[in-house]
Amino acid sequence: LLWIFLCVGSALLGAWLIRPIFNKWQNNPTITTVESTNYPVWNIYFPAVTICSNNKVTRSRFNQAIKKKPWIDLTNHTLFNQNRSLEPEEVEKSIFESVVNVLTRIVHLDGELGILDNQTEKEQFIYKHLKNEVPKLLKQTMQSCRSLAILCIWQGQITNCSDLFDIRQTDAGYCCSFNTINVNEQL
Numbered sequence: 222l223l224w225i226f227l228c229v230g231s232a233l234l235g236a237w238l239i240r241p242i243f244n245k246w247q248n249n250p251t252i253t254t255v256e257s258t259n260y261p262v263w264n265i266y267f268p269a270v271t272i273c274s275n276n277k278v279t280r281s282r283f284n285q286a287i288k289k290k291p292w293i294d295l296t297n298h299t300l301f302n303q304n305r306s307l308e309p310e311e312v313e314k315s316i317f318e319s320v321v322n323v324l325t326r327i328v329h330l331d332g333e334l335g336i337l338d339n340q341t342e343k344e345q346f347i348y349k350h351l352k353n354e355v356p357k358l359l360k361q362t363m364q365s366c367r368s369l370a371i372l373c374i375w376q377g378q379i380t381n382c383s384d385l386f387d388i389r390q391t392d393a394g395y396c397c398s399f400n401t402i403n404v405n406e407q408l
Contacts, residue, residue, distance in 0.1 A: 271389065273396035274364040278321060282362040287316055291354055300346055319343040324359055359395060360388065366397035 286292060295301050295316050302312045323344050340348075347355070366386040373382040386397040 269398060269401045271391060271396050271398040271401075272366075272369055272386075273391065273393045274369055276364055277359065277394045278324060278362045279364050280317075283317060283320075283358075284313065286358055286361045287313065287320070291351060292316070292320075292358070295347075298346075300343055315343070319347055320355075320358065323347050323355060356390075360390075363388070363395045369397055 287295070296309070296312050301315050301319075307315070319341065322341070326340075326344075365383075366388065367381075367383045370382040370386060373380045373385050375385060386399050387401065388395055389398040389401065391398075
């Protein structure tokens with residue numbers, strides 16, 4: 222008997238709360254109209270095509286990037302080169318492994334580590350001191366749009382892929398996007 226009373230009471234209360242909203246919708250319905258059908262298709266930014274490489278870091282570009290500031294400073298840091306006893310190739314490999322591990326843990330490029338457990342001292346150092354540089358490094362070391370899209374044909378013409386694709390930050394990292402609104406136009 223109690224359950225019947227609660228169910229009926231809840232239904233009546235729900236109907237009483239919905240009634241003003243329903244009356245407002247009845248008196249002022251939403252009407253959608255088309256202003257003009259004369260709108261050029263090329264002004265519509267759809268569909269956008271985004272291509273992301275599975276390889277987020279290109280080794281050759283990474284090797285070039287770590288030879289510049291602020292990454293070059295890691296080669297002299299005692300954490301990466303204990304007592305200056307390691308060969309340059311070994312130091313470079315150690316830095317590469319640590320930075321790649323940090324890169325793979327960055328979630329949505331917002332600067333937070335996704336998985337904090339099993340982090341080495343080197344990875345903690347990179348994250349603590351260079352976390353603002355990590356997304357920049359990821360963008361510098363990504364596979365170029367030119368090498369990702371080998372042949373592009375647009376409107377029946379062979380076109381340089383670099384002219385069609387722009388680099389965009391996505392949930393999957395930095396990717397090559399085509400037919401998107403420019404970042405400046407979005408603001």
